[in-house]
Amino acid sequence: MDTDQLLTTDQAAEILNVPPGTMRWWRYQQTGPKAFRLGGRKVMYKRSDVMAWLERQYSEQVLAP
Secondary structure (H helix, E strand, O other): OOOOOEEEHHHHHHHHOOOHHHHHHHHHHOOOOOOEEEOOOEEEEEHHHHHHHHHHHHHHHOOOO
């Protein structure tokens, strides 16, 4: 799997199992995975950024046994 594959908002949302609207809200709040505009309009995510963000969430939120 190409870790630098570009993902749309819908594809990133599917990986994280959240609605696309949540991705947009996180982007607005600057709390989600890094995103960028491709061609000045289309919002894209690098798969590696999505996975790194997910790993940080896991590391910070893991519950004690």
